[in-house]
Amino acid sequence: MPEQSCRLYLITPPRFEPRAFADTLKTALDAGDVACLQLRLKGENEALPEADTIRRAAEILMPLAQARDVAFLVNDRPDLAAELGADGVHVGQTDMSYDEARKLVGPDRIVGVTCHDSRHLAMEAGEAGADYVAFGAFYKTDTKTPISSASLELLSWWSELFELPCVAIGGITADNAAPLVRAGADFLAVSSGVWAHPRGPAEAVRAINRIMIEEGTAR
Numbered sequence: 001m002p003e004q005s006c007r008l009y010l011i012t013p014p015r016f017e018p019r020a021f022a023d024t025l026k027t028a029l030d031a032g033d034v035a036c037l038q039l040r041l042k043g044e045n046e047a048l049p050e051a052d053t054i055r056r057a058a059e060i061l062m063p064l065a066q067a068r069d070v071a072f073l074v075n076d077r078p079d080l081a082a083e084l085g086a087d088g089v090h091v092g093q094t095d096m097s098y099d100e101a102r103k104l105v106g107p108d109r110i111v112g113v114t115c116h117d118s119r120h121l122a123m124e125a126g127e128a129g130a131d132y133v134a135f136g137a138f139y140k141t142d143t144k145t146p147i148s149s150a151s152l153e154l155l156s157w158w159s160e161l162f163e164l165p166c167v168a169i170g171g172i173t174a175d176n177a178a179p180l181v182r183a184g185a186d187f188l189a190v191s192s193g194v195w196a197h198p199r200g201p202a203e204a205v206r207a208i209n210r211i212m213i214e215e216g217t218a219r
Contacts, residue, residue: 005216006181007035008208009167010070011191014042018060024201025061028194029068031202032209035187036071036110037061038090048076058084071110078104078111088112088131093121098128112167116148119157126164133158134189137170138180142192152183159184173197174207181215188212 010028013021028034039058041049054077062084065072073088074081078101081089088110091101101111112132115122122133135150135158150170158166165186172180173193180188190208197204 004033004209004212006185006212007033007187008205008212009036009038009187009189010034010194011038011040011075011169011189012057012061013191013195014040016057018057022060022064024195026064028201028205029065029070031205033212034068034070034205036073036087037065038073038075038189039086040075040090040191051077051080054080055084058086062086073110073112081105081109090114090134098125098130102129117150117154118148119154122158122166126162130164132165132167132187134167134169136168136189138168139171139173139176141171152179155180155183155185159186174204174211177208177211178215181212 039054039061041054041057043049054074058074062072071087073090074086075090076092076095078089078091078096082105089101089105090112091098092114098111098113105111110131112134113125113130115125115133115135117135125133135154137148138150155166155168167187167189168180168185169189172188172190177188188208194201194204
């Protein structure tokens with residue numbers, strides 16, 4: 001497979017039945033290159049689910065990802081990421097500070113930080129030791145209500161000045177991914193753009209990977 005300058009960062013749907021979803025996940029992971037899978041479960045009004053709900057989903061899905069060399073990240077809960085043996089955690093600006101998350105997961109796990117559309121927040125996260133920064137939302141999304149709107153110029157600025165990987169998130173699909181790759185995103189975080197693809201998740205993964213390869217050669 002050609003070397004890619006940008007890779008797919010899959011995010012689970014906010015609500016699903018883990019055992020029923022497992023086959024769908026396997027189909028998606030087997031369809032093409034996937035760098036990581038973030039378990040992002042949400043209740044009503046964006047509320048965090050019970051810890052046992054996260055544990056059950058992780059116990060079913062994490063082995064599927066890790067067996068395929070796909071990093072498994074837990075959203076919002078570094079304590080559970082450490083407890084379950086996940087590869088890392090993603091934290092938002094209102095969830096927990098990077099320093100607190102790092103103390104909980106230890107030095108060897110991934111800690112990624114949401115930085116919205118803020119250069120300042122991204123530089124702070126990078127200086128603190130984050131493994132990646134996430135910018136968004138780049139497009140309208142039905143997965144969650146975005147609190148910021150990020151520009152392609154932000155990705156270009158970051159990629160030109162910093163080596164720390166950046167993740168683009170928010171409403172990304174195979175139809176709108178190309179400009180983000182060209183602008184310098186290291187990863188594209190995609191949820192409904194894969195799971196709700198009209199031809200199925202596997203075709204979405206294949207299509208996004210094709211775009212990453214085609215557009216990445218021009219970077």
